[in-house]
Amino acid sequence: MTVDPALQDMLTSVFxxxxxxxxxxxxxxxxxxxxxxxxxxxxxxxxxxxxxxxAAALLRTAASHGVPVPLPENDLLANWLLTEAxxxxxxxxxxxxxxxxxxxxxxxxxxxxxDRITLLWAAEDGWRTADVPxxxxxxxxxxxxxxxxxxxxxxxxxxxxxxxxxGHVAEEFMLRGALARALQMTGAMDGILRLSxxxxxxxxxxxxxxxxxxxxxxxxxxxxxxxxxxxxATDAVLRDGLTPFNVAVARSCAGHATTTxxxxxxxxxGAIGTTAEHPLHRYTLPALAWRAEFGSLHHWDEHLSQAAxxxxxxxWHLINDL
Amino acid sequence: MAHPVLMxxxxxxxxxxxxxxxxxxxxxxxxxGWDEDFTRALAARGWxxxxxxxxxxxxxxxxxxxxxxxxxxxAAGAPVSAHWIADRQTAPSLLAYGTEEQKRExxxxxxxxxxFFAIGMSEPDSGxxxxxxxTAAERTxxxxxxxxxxxxxxxxxRAHAFLVLARTAPHDPSARHAGLSQFIVDLRAPGVTIxxxxxxxxxxxxxxxxxxxxxxxxxxxxxxxxxxxxxxTSELGYERSGPERFLSTLPLLNEAAAATRRxxxxxxxxxxxHIARVAGLRHMSQGVARSLQDxxxxxxxxxxxxxxxxxxxxxxxxFADQLGMAAPILTTAQLRRAGFTxxxxxxxxLRGVIARGLGLR
Numbered sequence: 019m020t021v022d023p024a025l026q027d028m029l030t031s032v033f034x035x036x037x038x039x040x041x042x043x044x045x046x047x048x049x050x051x052x053x054x055x056x057x058x059x060x061x062x063x064x065x066x067x068x069x070x071x072x073a074a075a076l077l078r079t080a081a082s083h084g085v086p087v088p089l090p091e092n093d094l095l096a097n098w099l100l101t102e103a104x105x106x107x108x109x110x111x112x113x114x115x116x117x118x119x120x121x122x123x124x125x126x127x128x129x130x131x132x133d134r135i136t137l138l139w140a141a142e143d144g145w146r147t148a149d150v151p152x153x154x155x156x157x158x159x160x161x162x163x164x165x166x167x168x169x170x171x172x173x174x175x176x177x178x179x180x181x182x183x184x185g186h187v188a189e190e191f192m193l194r195g196a197l198a199r200a201l202q203m204t205g206a207m208d209g210i211l212r213l214s215x216x217x218x219x220x221x222x223x224x225x226x227x228x229x230x231x232x233x234x235x236x237x238x239x240x241x242x243x244x245x246x247x248x249x250x251a252t253d254a255v256l257r258d259g260l261t262p263f264n265v266a267v268a269r270s271c272a273g274h275a276t277t278t279x280x281x282x283x284x285x286x287x288g289a290i291g292t293t294a295e296h297p298l299h300r301y302t303l304p305a306l307a308w309r310a311e312f313g314s315l316h317h318w319d320e321h322l323s324q325a326a327x328x329x330x331x332x333x334w335h336l337i338n339d340l
Numbered sequence: 341m342a343h344p345v346l347m348x349x350x351x352x353x354x355x356x357x358x359x360x361x362x363x364x365x366x367x368x369x370x371x372x373g374w375d376e377d378f379t380r381a382l383a384a385r386g387w388x389x390x391x392x393x394x395x396x397x398x399x400x401x402x403x404x405x406x407x408x409x410x411x412x413x414x415a416a417g418a419p420v421s422a423h424w425i426a427d428r429q430t431a432p433s434l435l436a437y438g439t440e441e442q443k444r445e446x447x448x449x450x451x452x453x454x455x456f457f458a459i460g461m462s463e464p465d466s467g468x469x470x471x472x473x474x475t476a477a478e479r480t481x482x483x484x485x486x487x488x489x490x491x492x493x494x495x496x497x498r499a500h501a502f503l504v505l506a507r508t509a510p511h512d513p514s515a516r517h518a519g520l521s522q523f524i525v526d527l528r529a530p531g532v533t534i535x536x537x538x539x540x541x542x543x544x545x546x547x548x549x550x551x552x553x554x555x556x557x558x559x560x561x562x563x564x565x566x567x568x569x570x571x572x573t574s575e576l577g578y579e580r581s582g583p584e585r586f587l588s589t590l591p592l593l594n595e596a597a598a599a600t601r602r603x604x605x606x607x608x609x610x611x612x613x614h615i616a617r618v619a620g621l622r623h624m625s626q627g628v629a630r631s632l633q634d635x636x637x638x639x640x641x642x643x644x645x646x647x648x649x650x651x652x653x654x655x656x657x658x659f660a661d662q663l664g665m666a667a668p669i670l671t672t673a674q675l676r677r678a679g680f681t682x683x684x685x686x687x688x689x690l691r692g693v694i695a696r697g698l699g700l701r
Binding site: 211215218219229230232234235236238239240242243244246247248250251253254266267268270271274316318319320321322323324325326327330332333334336337338340 | 415598607609610611612617619641644647690691692694695698701
């Protein structure tokens with residue numbers, strides 16, 4: 019998975035320059051002016067018309083710099099739904115959610131901070147979508163483990179007739195969200211690995227850097243191995259397609275990798291890594307929070323177990339379907 | 341990169357062949373499944389020595405094509421151990437360092453499935469610390485006299501020859517990797533004594549090979565005198581990253597899934613976790629195969645594959661056992677399990693390789 023080096027340089031520079039503690043307003047403007055806020059939205063709809071490879075680089079770079087920003091929600095979910103429904107797009111910050119039969123959606127990312135919310139729900143005659151101002155909805159603010167907005171949205175469904183969309187949209191919404199979180203997890207793990215290597219090579223105890231201790235080397239080597247597996251499995255989705263099987267493999271590998279990477283990183287950092295002052299939590303907490311979104315780790319492991327149990331094919335043919 | 345459709349055709353052909361050939365899927369069959377008829381049947385289809393150029397009797401295929409074929413064979417638990425070492429690492433070494441005469445002598449026979457090799461690296465006092473080998477090669481008229489002992493030599497009692505890493509200059513503590521050379525040694529030569537090392541499962545795959553003044557002619561030196569360390573470490577990329585480092589127990593995972601379908605074992609989400617890791621590892625391993633094909637260094641990437649993959653192979657054994665499986669394939673796997681994370685460089689040595697790659701040492 020490679021992108022234009024000039025794009026990667028630009029992404030790195032945008033997120034390195036941003037102070038993660040400052041509000042995202044000015045960053046969002048910059049992302050918009052660079053064509054990154056709607057990176058994969060078709061050019062005819064005001065986007066940049068890029069693909070998943072570029073989106074992956076964008077999400078990973080933001081996460082590897084510890085910058086929380088609603089890029090997947092705005093571009094990969096809300097604007098994708100608008101394209102599917104052929105509804106107009108603009109520069110508003112958007113998020114998207116799937117409403118239940120009462121018109122409620124829980125843990126909606128960034129709902130309280132968005133200008134508009136793109137809604138998706140099952141009507142009697144199939145799936146419908148509508149793009150409404152956030153101010154028209156009742157929103158209760160809440161947050162995930164990492165402090166990112168995850169709000170409850172109540173929508174008056176009877177007041178909105180919505181636009182019909184294809185039956186594939188609901189499943190693809192879930193897969194797109196799940197892949198986006200896997201990509202963000204791999205970005206966060208890159209950041210965690212970098213911080214851990216920095217710490218181990220600069221912090222001195224017993225007269226030598228922590229990296230001089232084999233026990234510490236092995237903690238970090240295991241982090242690198244798990245992070246590499248997670249990256250390979252998410253890259254494979256970009257290359258081989260957004261299928262439930264491929265996404266489940268990526269989410270399973272990335273989810274289990276997060277366990278090792280987060281635990282070992284905190285172990286390597288010692289007590290300082292547990293403080294508000296130290297940046298480590300800006301990577302470890304989002305990685306854990308993202309793992310729990312768009313399907314738990316158990317959900318994806320179970321999906322693969324069921325895939326193996328509901329076919330007579332052997333496992334190899336399931337993995338490598340010709 | 342080979343065309344994906346072509347690879348699918350190739351994979352389909354291998355699957356069709358495997359359906360037509362009568363064998364029992366086994367765990368660890370690349371290490372223990374010695375079947376010369378099977379090897380020759382594969383060779384007749386051009387699937388042994390695939391990457392050997394046609395001028396040396398091979399199929400002139402790419403590493404990625406070999407990768408596709410070996411993956412299919414390993415996933416099926418097919419008995420490939422007779423040609424495994426020759427195909428995986430001896431042929432690439434001969435191509436990289438061999439003389440024209442050596443290539444013409446050995447490569448066509450390897451590709452026909454008629455010449456089998458073993459590895460002569462480890463010694464009784466040199467396990468993980470390979471540079472400390474003591475087998476000595478002394479100059480003599482027209483060649484070398486080799487004396488020393490090699491261990492863990494898989495298949496030496498059946499193979500024709502092995503590549504021996506030996507000291508051609510005295511050990512120098514300030515240049516540990518200097519003074520080593522590689523030799524092609526006939527396992528039936530006078531002075532070669534092969535003794536079985538029987539495993540705790542009662543199986544004989546490993547051997548101790550004692551060399552006592554074994555004459556090796558000049559034309560069986562591989563590569564250059566003193567270049568042995570560089571040559572063997574370049575073999576390790578092939579040895580450490582391939583699909584045999586994560587597929588050794590896939591036939592067991594298949595059996596466990598089938599038993600669960602039949603209601604004989606409880607459902608457990610770890611089945612899905614292991615499937616995901618096999619799928620993820622093949623992407624990583626394929627990445628290393630691509631690097632090797634492009635001539636890029638991949639030591640660290642290969643170490644990552646081997647640490648994760650061999651751990652997974654063992655986890656699959658634990659999984660089947662903990663679910664309560666009772667089957668001969670599980671017993672065999674339990675008796676072999678401890679070796680998975682040792683052979684080809686222990687996982688602790690490999691974590692050191694990874695740590696060096698990360699700049700930690």
